[in-house]
Amino acid sequence: MTLSAIAKRRQAQLEALIDAAEARIIAEGVASLKARDLASDIGVALGGLYNIVADMDMLLLKVAQRTMERLDAALEAGAASVVADTPRAAITQLVAIAHAYYDFSRNNLRLWRALFEMRLKNPDLPEWNRQAQLGLFRHMNAPLARLRPEADEVARTLTARTLFAAVHGVVVIGLEERLIAVPAAAMKQQIEWLVRAACEGFVSPA
Amino acid sequence: MTLSAIAKRRQAQLEALIDAAEARIIAEGVASLKARDLASDIGVALGGLYNIVADMDMLLLKVAQRTMERLDAALEAGAASVVADTPRAAITQLVAIAHAYYDFSRNNLRLWRALFEMRLKNPDLPEWNRQAQLGLFRHMNAPLARLRPEADEVARTLTARTLFAAVHGVVVIGLEERLIAVPAAAMKQQIEWLVRAACEGFVSPA
DNA sequence: AAAATAATTTGAACGTCGTTCATTTTTAAT
DNA sequence: ATTAAAAATGAACGACGTTCAAATTATTTT
Numbered sequence: 001m002t003l004s005a006i007a008k009r010r011q012a013q014l015e016a017l018i019d020a021a022e023a024r025i026i027a028e029g030v031a032s033l034k035a036r037d038l039a040s041d042i043g044v045a046l047g048g049l050y051n052i053v054a055d056m057d058m059l060l061l062k063v064a065q066r067t068m069e070r071l072d073a074a075l076e077a078g079a080a081s082v083v084a085d086t087p088r089a090a091i092t093q094l095v096a097i098a099h100a101y102y103d104f105s106r107n108n109l110r111l112w113r114a115l116f117e118m119r120l121k122n123p124d125l126p127e128w129n130r131q132a133q134l135g136l137f138r139h140m141n142a143p144l145a146r147l148r149p150e151a152d153e154v155a156r157t158l159t160a161r162t163l164f165a166a167v168h169g170v171v172v173i174g175l176e177e178r179l180i181a182v183p184a185a186a187m188k189q190q191i192e193w194l195v196r197a198a199c200e201g202f203v204s205p206a
Numbered sequence: 207m208t209l210s211a212i213a214k215r216r217q218a219q220l221e222a223l224i225d226a227a228e229a230r231i232i233a234e235g236v237a238s239l240k241a242r243d244l245a246s247d248i249g250v251a252l253g254g255l256y257n258i259v260a261d262m263d264m265l266l267l268k269v270a271q272r273t274m275e276r277l278d279a280a281l282e283a284g285a286a287s288v289v290a291d292t293p294r295a296a297i298t299q300l301v302a303i304a305h306a307y308y309d310f311s312r313n314n315l316r317l318w319r320a321l322f323e324m325r326l327k328n329p330d331l332p333e334w335n336r337q338a339q340l341g342l343f344r345h346m347n348a349p350l351a352r353l354r355p356e357a358d359e360v361a362r363t364l365t366a367r368t369l370f371a372a373v374h375g376v377v378v379i380g381l382e383e384r385l386i387a388v389p390a391a392a393m394k395q396q397i398e399w400l401v402r403a404a405c406e407g408f409v410s411p412a
Numbered sequence: 413a414a415a416a417t418a419a420t421t422t423g424a425a426c427g428t429c430g431t432t433c434a435t436t437t438t439t440a441a442t
Numbered sequence: 443a444t445t446a447a448a449a450a451t452g453a454a455c456g457a458c459g460t461t462c463a464a465a466t467t468a469t470t471t472t
Contacts, residue, residue, distance in 0.1 A: 034430090035429075035430055035431080036428095036429085036430095044450080044451090045450060045451045046430095046451080046452065046453095047433080047451060047452065048449085049430095050431070050432080051450075055430075055431075119237055119323065125384050158388070158396065162376055162400060163400075165375045165378065165380070166375050166400055167375065168375040168378070168379065169371045169372050169373065169374040169375015169378060170368055170371045170372055170375065172371065173370075173371035178330065178331050178339075179336065179339060179340060186364065190364065193365075193368070194368060194372055196407065197403050197404045197406065197407030198399075200403065201399065201402065201403030201406060241458075241459055250421080250422090251421060252422085252423065252424095252460090253423065253460080253462080254420090254422070254423095256460070257421075262459065
């Protein structure tokens with residue numbers, strides 16, 4: 001067996017493990033993810049998990065990474081669904097991105113929740129995970145740049161972050177089924193109102 | 207010993223327990239709250255905790271309740287710091303409420319985080335806790351009513367919720383020290399921009 | 413005041429969890 | 443075939459929340 005074949009096998013094991021973890025999170029939520037279950041899922045002894053992954057936290061981070069990659073793609077697709085050639089269209093594009101975020105969260109509820117429900121023993125995230133999170137904010141940057149081309153780059157990045165965070169908050173509370181479930185259509189309206197209102201206050205003075 | 211004296215003692219034990227839990231959350235975060243530590247904190251045997259409180263989840267809910275009461279008071283104070291006699295002043299009042307939320311979160315970081323980091327075994331909250339959460343949204347209702355007196359009550363409640371949620375999202379991401387810490391002054395500016403922009407899109411047509 | 417009864421407190425023990433590590437099994441090299 | 447290295451195993455560990463039979467303390471009855 002060649003060296004790279006060994007690496008391939010490890011990689012396959014890792015992917016099977018992440019698959020199993022994802023499936024269990026989707027089925028029962030991140031809280032009921034157990035090392036013993038996962039080990040039996042992928043046909044490995046309990047201790048064998050730790051040959052594949054340093055610990056449970058690392059596994060959760062890998063799952064989170066996958067989820068964020070899919071989320072990133074969903075936001076990209078949302079943005080691509082609108083041609084933002086005018087300021088008005090740029091705002092519509094921002095709405096599309098926000099709606100894409102809501103749709104993704106709704107359709108991947110437990111995986112999406114797992115992003116925030118991770119309670120890691122080591123509080124500081126690996127750099128690749130941090131970058132993936134920060135990368136999500138960037139989707140709103142280009143449309144905002146079209147709204148105010150002359151604005152400072154740093155300020156715009158902060159604005160993108162704030163706008164994204166605001167949408168995030170609305171989605172979080174809206175999907176918090178412990179409180180009152182708001183219908184999807186109403187949620188989308190609220191999100192659209194919020195994004196449009198925020199952006200009206202951001203367009204360059206005519 | 208009279209009947210009520212017994213009840214008093216229980217009440218005192220409960221309060222001591224909540225105090226101890228709060229202190230530990232403030233010192234080390236909710237994740238490192240241990241039954242054994244708390245028992246020794248209040249001078250009771252391990253099993254004795256369960257004479258005071260049904261389980262750890264119930265204790266967390268009691269702590270959350272206290273925190274929400276204090277938060278509620280802080281929002282009330284924020285609102286009271288502005289006399290909202292005109293539409294313009296109503297917007298300023300909304301900004302004050304949002305700033306009060308941010309300030310409270312920043313000044314009570316771990317207790318505030320504990321509100322969301324609770325992972326309860328039983329997912330549905332007791333009614334008193336649910337009401338306390340929903341009650342937080344209501345602070346934005348009166349100012350919004352002044353902005354659009356003719357608007358539908360239900361729609362306004364939903365708007366208040368959305369606006370609060372948006373501010374919440376900005377605060378959550380802003381205080382997420384795992385990413386990039388934004389200075390408090392910049393945060394306040396962002397929050398003010400967001401609230402004002404959202405409200406401009408909500409005033410009655412003149 | 414003593415005995416009987418009820419209420420409360422106790423801490424050892426249980427079940428579950430993530431993680432470790434000595435042992436065994438499998439694989440690769442000689 | 444022999445040996446050495448690598449990988450997989452699962453019993454055992456420590457930490458955790460929770461339970462419960464036993465001990466202790468308080469109350470009532472005689």
